[in-house]
Amino acid sequence: MFEARQIMDAPTTTSSDGGSGGDGFGSGSWFTPVHRLHETAADGRNSQDPQHRRDDGREQSAAADDSWFTRSHTPPPAASASAPDRDATADPTGGSPYFQPRPASTADRGPSPDAILIRRTLEEIEPISDKVTSYFYALVFLRYPQLRDMFPVAMDTQRDRLFKALLTAGRHADDTGRLTEYLSQLGRGHRKYGTLPDHYPAIGECLIGALAQYASRTWSAETEAAWVRAYTTISQIMIDAAAQDEQHTPPWWEAEVVAHERRTSDIAVVTVRPDQPYPFRAGQYASLETPWWPRVWRNYSFSCAPRPDGLLSFHVKAVPAGWVSNALVHRASPGDVIRLGPPGGSMTVDHSTDNGLLCLGGGTGIAPIKALVEEVAEHGRQRPVEVFYGARSDHDLYDIDTMKRLERAHSWLSVRPVVSERREIGAGTRFPQAVLQYGPWNAYDAYLSGPPGMIRSGVDTLVGVGIPSHRIRHDAFEEFAGAGTSSTYE
Numbered sequence: 266m267f268e269a270r271q272i273m274d275a276p277t278t279t280s281s282d283g284g285s286g287g288d289g290f291g292s293g294s295w296f297t298p299v300h301r302l303h304e305t306a307a308d309g310r311n312s313q314d315p316q317h318r319r320d321d322g323r324e325q326s327a328a329a330d331d332s333w334f335t336r337s338h339t340p341p342p343a344a345s346a347s348a349p350d351r352d353a354t355a356d357p358t359g360g361s362p363y364f365q366p367r368p369a370s371t372a373d374r375g376p377s378p379d380a381i382l383i384r385r386t387l388e389e390i391e392p393i394s395d396k397v398t399s400y401f402y403a404l405v406f407l408r409y410p411q412l413r414d415m416f417p418v419a420m421d422t423q424r425d426r427l428f429k430a431l432l433t434a435g436r437h438a439d440d441t442g443r444l445t446e447y448l449s450q451l452g453r454g455h456r457k458y459g460t461l462p463d464h465y466p467a468i469g470e471c472l473i474g475a476l477a478q479y480a481s482r483t484w485s486a487e488t489e490a491a492w493v494r495a496y497t498t499i500s501q502i503m504i505d506a507a508a509q510d511e512q513h514t515p516p517w518w519e520a521e522v523v524a525h526e527r528r529t530s531d532i533a534v535v536t537v538r539p540d541q542p543y544p545f546r547a548g549q550y551a552s553l554e555t556p557w558w559p560r561v562w563r564n565y566s567f568s569c570a571p572r573p574d575g576l577l578s579f580h581v582k583a584v585p586a587g588w589v590s591n592a593l594v595h596r597a598s599p600g601d602v603i604r605l606g607p608p609g610g611s612m613t614v615d616h617s618t619d620n621g622l623l624c625l626g627g628g629t630g631i632a633p634i635k636a637l638v639e640e641v642a643e644h645g646r647q648r649p650v651e652v653f654y655g656a657r658s659d660h661d662l663y664d665i666d667t668m669k670r671l672e673r674a675h676s677w678l679s680v681r682p683v684v685s686e687r688r689e690i691g692a693g694t695r696f697p698q699a700v701l702q703y704g705p706w707n708a709y710d711a712y713l714s715g716p717p718g719m720i721r722s723g724v725d726t727l728v729g730v731g732i733p734s735h736r737i738r739h740d741a742f743e744e745f746a747g748a749g750t751s752s753t754y755e
């Protein structure tokens with residue numbers, strides 16, 4: 266058994282300003298970060314202010330495992346670990362040997378030695394991941410009790426996020442392009458939690474400690490060294506992205522609720538006014554924190570394109586045990602102030618093509634589809650946009666009036682409600698398969714938003730009718746993370 270603390274002299278990346286401080290985080294440890302986030306954010310908000318401290322990795326993956334909102338999934342980018350022509354000087358990985366692009370000839374031979382070792386660990390712990398997660402957090406809170414305040418009081422659904430994000434990053438170790446994009450977004454998103462570079466060594470140490478404890482069959486000095494290299498790179502990418510972001514963006518935005526419209530007993534359209542300009546694109550999402558559940562963040566897609574008055578809207582459905590969603594639907598009212606994290610996701614319109622847009626929105630998944638339609642309208646170039654709006658019942662088509670209004674205003678837009686469960690037996694239409702009754706879709710890009718099952722089945726359906734997967738966009742729910750159950754996201 267290898268114990269993380271026995272390898273304090275493991276490879277480190279040091280810098281004059283980034284060494285471990287005397288605050289108990291990673292002192293004398295490894296994974297030393299290069300960049301230090303400034304104590305005071307660009308907007309003057311002090312990330313050390315206990316009022317404003319945010320949980321470190323606890324929601325590490327607002328990007329990582331909250332299914333649909335994880336990060337927008339665009340098909341695998343061309344860049345990968347095997348890209349032979351990568352510009353080494355622009356390498357955001359800091360030139361780690363772990364992520365060194367391999368020549369195509371060797372890349373073709375399969376995963377790197379480190380990736381093989383990491384995958385073996387992951388395979389061993391997968392059946393007992395619950396235990397490993399608990400042990401990991403026990404280590405974090407025991408060894409670094411000062412980190413406890415950064416996590417929500419109740420860890421329930423938050424519990425495995427940080428750990429899953431770390432494992433996810435490890436799992437995709439060889440896919441440099443996607444991993445860098447994922448980790449950069451993760452690093453930027455962590456600013457709202459008050460995460461500092463000095464926190465990373467502590468988390469890394471506990472990660473290795475938990476893995477060493479539970480992956481005893483496959484653990485070895487080589488495996489440990491592979492994980493250390495991986496984590497060093499992972500944290501460096503996140504730290505660098507956060508430091509860069511800090512130059513021009515606040516860690517979070519305060520936003521006042523200016524309108525709260527109940528559409529059904531459990532769905533509300535919430536409109537907020539951010540305290541300063543909030544740049545985003547239609548199709549993206551933001552994480553929201555309410556005053557009632559500090560440090561609990563959930564992601565919601567914007568239901569509007571950027572507006573001249575700067576207001577933002579979200580469609581929120583109160584789900585069972587959904588702390589944030591229930592608060593937003595049943596408690597929030599004009600005058601309340603919530604917090605917004607930075608925008609995330611890449612389910613955005615590609616304006617470089619004239620392809621039509623085939624949009625599938627299921628339930629509250631219609632929100633970002635409406636935003637995409639608005640952006641196409643504002644862009645001015647007429648492209649066919651075909652929206653299929655899936656709901657279980659007529660009652661659940663809570664936004665059909667708005668969508669139909671948009672359809673009347675734009676000749677290039679068609680909106681088709683698809684109701685899957687009707688009173689009359691056999692009267693419902695299957696969604697998303699309903700698109701098969703129309704088409705052809707080969708000159709369309711597809712945008713999917715809704716429950717994970719709908720997205721999976723939608724992707725299968727669309728690939729089946731000939732839309733190549735690189736032209737199908739949706740927010741990822743499994744790409745870099747353990748799939749959430751419907752209770753882990755709102």
Ligand SMILES: NC(=O)C1=CN([C@@H]2O[C@H](COP(=O)(O)OP(=O)(O)OC[C@H]3O[C@@H](n4cnc5c(N)ncnc54)[C@H](O)[C@@H]3O)[C@@H](O)[C@H]2O)C=CC1
Binds near residue numbers: 582631697718719
């Ligand atoms: N960017 C995104 O992808 C967004 C995703 N969402 C997610 O959308 C979901 C909305 O929930 P509800 O409004 O309760 O939707 P819902 O459960 O009522 O389903 C909406 C539609 O999807 C279909 N559907 C559901 N599960 C399916 C499956 N396994 N296979 C095929 N079709 C399926 C239903 O038949 C219905 O037509 C939530 O999970 C929410 O997190 C919400 C907003 C944005």
